[in-house]
Amino acid sequence: MRPSELIKFKQAGRTITILTAWDSLSAALVEASGADAVLVGDSLAMVALGHATTLPVTPDQMLHHTQAVMRGFRNPPAQQPLIICDLPFLSYQCGEEQAMAVAGRLLKESNAAAVKLEGAEPETVAVIDRLVRMGIPVMGHLGLTPQAVHHLGYRRQAEDQRSQERILEQAQVLETVGCFALVLEHIPAELAGRIRQRLAIPVIGIGAGCDCDGQVRVTADLLGLTPRQPPFSPALIQGRDLFTTALDQWVRDQQAHPTTPTTPPKPDC
Numbered sequence: 356m357r358p359s360e361l362i363k364f365k366q367a368g369r370t371i372t373i374l375t376a377w378d379s380l381s382a383a384l385v386e387a388s389g390a391d392a393v394l395v396g397d398s399l400a401m402v403a404l405g406h407a408t409t410l411p412v413t414p415d416q417m418l419h420h421t422q423a424v425m426r427g428f429r430n431p432p433a434q435q436p437l438i439i440c441d442l443p444f445l446s447y448q449c450g451e452e453q454a455m456a457v458a459g460r461l462l463k464e465s466n467a468a469a470v471k472l473e474g475a476e477p478e479t480v481a482v483i484d485r486l487v488r489m490g491i492p493v494m495g496h497l498g499l500t501p502q503a504v505h506h507l508g509y510r511r512q513a514e515d516q517r518s519q520e521r522i523l524e525q526a527q528v529l530e531t532v533g534c535f536a537l538v539l540e541h542i543p544a545e546l547a548g549r550i551r552q553r554l555a556i557p558v559i560g561i562g563a564g565c566d567c568d569g570q571v572r573v574t575a576d577l578l579g580l581t582p583r584q585p586p587f588s589p590a591l592i593q594g595r596d597l598f599t600t601a602l603d604q605w606v607r608d609q610q611a612h613p614t615t616p617t618t619p620p621k622p623d624c
């Protein structure tokens with residue numbers, strides 16, 4: 356699937372579904388779900404690598420995990436979901452050359468067909484412009500942008516009118532510069548709906564209400580596997596409880612059948 360197909364889905368009124376994956380197992384689950392796209396999100400820093408934020412994950416680690424995701428797919432390439440890979444913190448904030456090199460390598464050495472990056476500051480817009488003109492499809496990301504956690508925290512964004520107008524303008528700039536889709540995270544639903552109406556590209560929400568062209572979720576959150584559940588992304592099942600109960604049962608079963616004690620070896624004389 357090509358990124359441009361998501362625009363056709365919006366035109367046809369077909370809801371777009373995107374789930375994250377971080378390794379072969381999660382990729383196989385997401386592929387089997389029939390989601391349109393897989394996001395190898397930098398949330399894997401927290402979900403798979405145990406970091407407290409998304410900031411520490413490196414381009415090499417993103418590539419390593421994207422390659423693992425590719426190996427998890429069972430369908431032939433033409434039937435696989437679109438793979439979008441996050442550009443991690445400091446891989447695009449230091450300028451266009453570095454962003455080109457990191458994004459280009461991700462597409463060259465994995466099956467990712469697009470990258471996602473956060474924000475719409477003028478420097479970021481310049482980076483997106485360069486990537487798009489050089490043939491690298493880009494998905495934008497506004498609202499709660501976790502790479503700016505030390506500035507914004509994890510709270511809901513765009514609560515006042517001024518910041519709402521700013522996000523509206525930024526969304527339009529991202530469309531103009533060539534993003535093929537836009538993620539809106541943790542903003543008021545009414546604002547997401549307004550942005551969706553204004554843009555021709557699909558608006559993909561997470562914690563942004565239902566009036567979006569599609570939804571994206573961190574798969575580990577949906578499965579109830581993450582220790583800290585975001586308030587805007589409730590779990591569908593309590594995966595941690597299910598898994599720990601099953602493993603606990605297995606350990607008890609094994610312990611219920613003691614092995615025959617071995618006779619201690621005779622000491623050498």
Ligand code: KIV
Pocket residue numbers: 375394395396397398399441538540561571572573
């Ligand atoms: O890294 C990620 O998983 C994301 C989603 C929350 C959209 O960016």
